[in-house]
Amino acid sequence: PEMVQTSQCHNEATDNTQSEMNTKSPPVVKVPTDGEQGQRVAALEESFTTEFSHPPQFFVRAPGRVNLIGEHIDYCGYAVFPMAVEQDIIMAVATNSSSKLNLCNVDQSYLSYSCDINNFEIDPSVAVWHNYVLCGIRGIREEGGLVGPLTGLNIAVSGNIPPSSGLSSSSALVCATALAVAHAHHLSLARDMLAEICARCERHVGTQGGGMDQAIAFLATAGEAKMIEFNPLKATAVQLPAGGTFVVANSLAQANKAANSNYNCRVMECRLATKIIAKRAGLSWENYQRLGELQVAVKKSLPEMVEMVKEILEPRPYTKQEVATLLDTTTNHLDNVVLSENTRDIQEFYLHDRALHVFSEANRVWEFRRVCEEGREGALHKLGKIMLASHRSTQRMYDCSHPKLDQLVDLSEGLALGGRLTGAGWGGCMVALVEESKAEEYKRKLEKEFYSHEPAAKGKNISTFLFSTRPGPAACVYIK
Ligand code: ADP
Ligand code: NG1
Ligand code: MG
DSSP states (O other): OOTTTTTOOOHHHHHHHHHHHHHHHOOOOEEOSSHHHHHHHHHHHHHHHHHHSSSSEEEEEEEEEEOOOOOOOGTOOOOOOOEEEEEEEEEEEEESSSSSSEEEESSTTTTEEEEETSSSSOOOOOOOOOHHHHHHHHHHHHHSOOSSSEEEEEEEEEEEOOOOSSSSSHHHHHHHHHHHHHHHHTTTOHHHHHHHHHHHHHHHGGGOOOOOOHHHHHHOOBBBEEEEETTTTTEEOOOOTTTTEEEEEEOOOOOOOTTTSSHHHHHHHHHHHHHHHHHHTTTTTTGGHHHHHHHHHHTTHHHHHHHHHHHOOOOOOOOOHHHHTTTOOOHHHHHISSGGGGGOOOOOOHHHHHHHHHHHHHHHHHHHHHHHHOOTTTHHHHHHHHHHHHHHHHTTTOOOOHHHHHHHHHHTTTBBSSEEESSOSSSSSSEEEEEEGGGGHHHHHHHHHHGGHHHHHHHOOGGGGGEEOOOOOOOEEEEE
């Protein structure tokens, strides 16, 4: 059993090259002119020129991601295992001399927006797309090391990451914006710094995220899945065993994380569980926010933390009053100091199940990495089993699945080695590990047994919601 923050089996030479790369700024590369990406850039350039009556000066792109294992644990301080996908957000950008942000989207269902780039509010009570762009601007304005105000920017956006589907379209939008603002101001910010700035600034939309999405957007490398550790941020490339492929299947149930308090409720349940266990362990509960910090303080392994949860917490909901009593405090104090704004109305918290999920999931991430690195016979089957166990834990203990996701996971049993929800859940995508030789047959099965019954899939190109993925590259600037 691992202790938290113990990285095992690492190769120092590779680690050094990786961390050196992470202190460099994102690459500036020649804009693609061929293939699908070339066509998207050309169409975006045309939209930009029509909208603003001049061509863009440069483009940026930031990828979405699929998380292979480690769900809802980044905000508890635990390592996760994502890879960037090829789908991305591309922005066409030019400066303007009016100190304004002028924003438009090739998809006109995302309404155009304008404001003073140095003076705006982000209202977390409304779920609007321009909030993510404002987050990226605010992140660089506050933490980018700029002297003086920002220059005005004209921006046109083109995205092909299915939105609200757990593939992190939101962070791709935030990261692309931050990179655009940094490049427009000739700031050469390191990738790891950009990742941390973006993790913090996306929280202005109201969700208390952990930083996985922004980290992989900047630290990804093509062909590699990465274990991402936090505090300090570290990305380690892990070779996946040969013969397997990851298939993403969208349940077509959308879940907009900024539009309700589901996500923050889970963050708060983990925080309250941390505090109650800390108090029982004789620690000052006020000083502990995350289950990962608690583990370091009590010096126990992850399986021992699972036992500790079972001893201290009960598998039933706790009322807010009960939590306050257990912490020798008042519900007012919880509201004012511990809970986030949109979770103060919640009256019941499931502490036992949430903490059990977190510690067991954190352990599965290390197990997944160990199986990859050992590369023994049957590795792919083991990885599939770990992924399925992860899904059952998010479904039963974390209560963040959706009947359509459960249906996809159940349909996968047999042909795939294991499937699980990816991202925050409550809808969105499943990722399944499949033997390469069975991938086509597996996709045909899902097409026949799932998508042919889904009204939302009728008449649509199936490859937009059922596709094999390869680990894609990180965010970059495109120039002519
Ligand atoms: P996820 O990150 O899992 O895709 P979120 O709920 O966190 O889901 O973020 C989804 C939101 O991101 C959308 O509601 C929208 O505001 C924004 N978004 C995603 N894709 C685009 C796009 N192509 N153009 C504009 N906004 C987008
Ligand atoms: P999605 O579903 O892509 O918005 C969210 C969080 C992650 C992580 C996962 C669950 C943000 C920006 N993203 O991802 O940090 O907690 O849920 O593992 O908050
Ligand atoms: Mg998101």
